[in-house]
Amino acid sequence: MTVTANTTRNDYTAGSSQNVYNYTFQLNEATDVTVILDGAIQTLNVHYTVQNVGSGSGGTITFTLVDSNNNPIFPTQGVPINILMSMDLDRDTAYQANGAFLATEVNNDYDRLWLAANQQQTAINRTLRLQDKDLSSGTMELPLKESRKGKYLGFDETTGEPVAVGAYSALGFVEKTGDTMTGLLNNTVGYAVQGTTFINSSRELSNVTGSISQFNNDSNYLNNTSTLEGGNF
Numbered sequence: 001m002t003v004t005a006n007t008t009r010n011d012y013t014a015g016s017s018q019n020v021y022n023y024t025f026q027l028n029e030a031t032d033v034t035v036i037l038d039g040a041i042q043t044l045n046v047h048y049t050v051q052n053v054g055s056g057s058g059g060t061i062t063f064t065l066v067d068s069n070n071n072p073i074f075p076t077q078g079v080p081i082n083i084l085m086s087m088d089l090d091r092d093t094a095y096q097a098n099g100a101f102l103a104t105e106v107n108n109d110y111d112r113l114w115l116a117a118n119q120q121q122t123a124i125n126r127t128l129r130l131q132d133k134d135l136s137s138g139t140m141e142l143p144l145k146e147s148r149k150g151k152y153l154g155f156d157e158t159t160g161e162p163v164a165v166g167a168y169s170a171l172g173f174v175e176k177t178g179d180t181m182t183g184l185l186n187n188t189v190g191y192a193v194q195g196t197t198f199i200n201s202s203r204e205l206s207n208v209t210g211s212i213s214q215f216n217n218d219s220n221y222l223n224n225t226s227t228l229e230g231g232n233f
Contacts, residue, residue, distance in 0.1 A: 003114035008122040009084035014075040019063040023083045032087040038079035085119045
């Protein structure tokens, strides 16, 4: 059959008492798909089954676990479900001289080429890459490993090419509420997030709560009872 350009993955949030989910791409084999439930890879014919293999319009994935009373165990509502083509990129057919040249075998062989191309394009679409309208003519290769180890990834201010910048340190950065940051505030501009704990030195933020605020080099520091308010201080 013909193969159309198509994204080879579907992502869902589990619904209430729902164990059937669509995949919208062609599979030549049931083993050509990977199903991930809440971050855990599921096992074919143990956790799920695949319907409509070989259909150009796709089919369905059915979660099949049951309890001791043979009642279905549904994916927990709200958890992520990822269904993606993971076909092995190999060729297991070989045409023999003066041998059979059957349409079903040839079509399947050519279908795999285009399905593999779709699979690779889906993976490429999930990577960082240049846009077609980008006029960059330089290289976008990463710096060599020895040059980038322990560094942050940045981009040259003139060429826009990737460069390794600054020594990496977990100190001095806050990723989310509840994380900690260690470091002086001298000559520092940063951001404090509600519930974040800042430690170390005589000029510090400790057990601070409040809204997101910006702080700049200041002669004072906040104590345990201080609250961050919106704006500069």
